[in-house]
Amino acid sequence: MDFSLTDEERAIRDTARQFITKEVVPLEQEALLRERRHQPGLELSELRELQQKAKKFGFWGLSTPEEYGGMDLPAVLQSLIWTEVGRTFVQFKFGGEADNILYYANDAQKEEFLLPTIEGERISCFAITEPGAGSDAANIKLRAVRDGDDWVLNGEKTFITNGNDADFAIVVGVTDPSRKASNGGATAFLVDRSMGWRSEFIQTMGEGGPASLIFSDVRVPHRNILGEIGQGFELGMKWIGKGRYLIPSNALGIAERALGMAIEYANTRETFGAKIGTNQAIQWMIADSEVELEAARWLILRAAWTVDQGEDPRHASSMAKLYGAGMVNRVVDRVMQIHGGMGYTRELPIERWYRQVRLMRIYEGTDEMQRLIISRDLLRGYTKIGGHLA
Numbered sequence: 195m196d197f198s199l200t201d202e203e204r205a206i207r208d209t210a211r212q213f214i215t216k217e218v219v220p221l222e223q224e225a226l227l228r229e230r231r232h233q234p235g236l237e238l239s240e241l242r243e244l245q246q247k248a249k250k251f252g253f254w255g256l257s258t259p260e261e262y263g264g265m266d267l268p269a270v271l272q273s274l275i276w277t278e279v280g281r282t283f284v285q286f287k288f289g290g291e292a293d294n295i296l297y298y299a300n301d302a303q304k305e306e307f308l309l310p311t312i313e314g315e316r317i318s319c320f321a322i323t324e325p326g327a328g329s330d331a332a333n334i335k336l337r338a339v340r341d342g343d344d345w346v347l348n349g350e351k352t353f354i355t356n357g358n359d360a361d362f363a364i365v366v367g368v369t370d371p372s373r374k375a376s377n378g379g380a381t382a383f384l385v386d387r388s389m390g391w392r393s394e395f396i397q398t399m400g401e402g403g404p405a406s407l408i409f410s411d412v413r414v415p416h417r418n419i420l421g422e423i424g425q426g427f428e429l430g431m432k433w434i435g436k437g438r439y440l441i442p443s444n445a446l447g448i449a450e451r452a453l454g455m456a457i458e459y460a461n462t463r464e465t466f467g468a469k470i471g472t473n474q475a476i477q478w479m480i481a482d483s484e485v486e487l488e489a490a491r492w493l494i495l496r497a498a499w500t501v502d503q504g505e506d507p508r509h510a511s512s513m514a515k516l517y518g519a520g521m522v523n524r525v526v527d528r529v530m531q532i533h534g535g536m537g538y539t540r541e542l543p544i545e546r547w548y549r550q551v552r553l554m555r556i557y558e559g560t561d562e563m564q565r566l567i568i569s570r571d572l573l574r575g576y577t578k579i580g581g582h583l584a
């Protein structure tokens with residue numbers, strides 16, 4: 195058994211770390227100040243500039259196939275890089291990416307939607323959740339009715355990331371109400387904002403925020419169907435599936451950085467004439483965080499490795515998402531406790547992480563949904579206790 199990284203994995207991971215440390219971390223104080231003024235920590239133009247700089251370092255399109263100018267990295271490497279990105283709270287991501295399901299587009303749609311998204315010229319959002327259908331995504335009601343060469347969309351999507359900035363949305367709507375959405379009743383549409391949907395920003399406890407998308411007789415040409423009629427739910431689950439190992443990868447980076455801050459503070463802050471790190475209470479918080487962090491790391495890497503093996507990654511990814519999201523919440527909570535009153539202030543990013551990471555237990559499948567998937571797989575005998583080593 196070999197738990198080490200290859201030379202190539204280590205080199206790419208280290209270069210990503212260098213880039214984040216040198217180019218992104220120095221922007222943190224300014225980002226915090228801006229966010230306190232309710233502005234984006236990083237303007238879109240600044241993000242694009244950083245992405246172009248990263249391109250010169252060789253980072254462009256981590257998951258994008260080479261024929262589209264990307265790196266097409268294995269999932270393990272993508273996971274390692276997302277962990278590095280997680281080490282800064284500046285809302286940076288490497289450029290040259292598009293939603294994984296946009297590759298189901300036909301040639302004309304690729305020209306219109308996929309390529310400009312990869313280039314950063316267009317912004318997409320993915321919309322399946324509705325006010326009445328979140329975890330139970332098969333219960334969506336947004337209706338798409340055929341009318342000549344068009345489909346007419348009516349309904350509402352909610353909690354859509356980028357919904358306020360996107361100039362097109364990938365929308366999953368009901369095209370055949372006689373079937374369940376999860377059984378051929380739903381279809382995905384590529385819907386330009388100019389076709390008439392509007393968005394309403396939703397205030398959340400995190401920075402930035404999702405939006406509701408409102409569709410009122412929005413006409414979408416038939417040629418804008420993504421994939422096949424009836425394939426919408428399947429595409430939606432593919433979109434969500436990708437985040438299930440990348441979200442915890444990002445969480446791992448946050449936890450590593452935050453724990454590092456706590457260790458430094460424990461070694462410098464003095465009370466009662468001694469460093470607080472000499473107290474067992476503090477030592478145990480550090481130890482528990484390190485153990486959980488390592489446990490999460492291996493669950494995440496195993497999930498990514500499963501993707502690279504071409505096996506069904508859902509079980510491993512659900513375990514990684516469930517544990518990784520919980521882990522980062524517990525670690526950030528302890529890191530705040532170790533920092534005492536300072537941890538609670540906006541001088542430090544800890545309270546920001548505290549708000550940010552809470553989302554990880556909710557979106558792209560709540561904790562409860564991950565538990566449902568994990569237990570269902572075991573109960574029906576689809577997976578064995580012990581996973582790959584069983």
Ligand SMILES: Cc1cc2nc3c(=O)[nH]c(=O)nc-3n(C[C@H](O)[C@H](O)[C@H](O)COP(=O)(O)OP(=O)(O)OC[C@H]3O[C@@H](n4cnc5c(N)ncnc54)[C@H](O)[C@@H]3O)c2cc1C
Nearest residue numbers: 320321322323328329330353354355404557558559560562
């Ligand atoms: C900031 C943010 C960004 C998001 N971005 C997107 C996006 O880009 N695109 C998109 O389509 N969606 C997005 N979402 C939606 C997100 O995926 C849903 O919020 C999530 O799936 C939960 O759905 P819900 O909010 O309707 O909760 P509900 O499904 O109503 O669940 C409420 C509670 O009940 C629990 N529960 C539900 N059913 C069961 C059950 N059978 N057994 C046990 N417990 C159960 C849930 O786990 C949860 O605790 C986003 C959400 C947020 C907050």
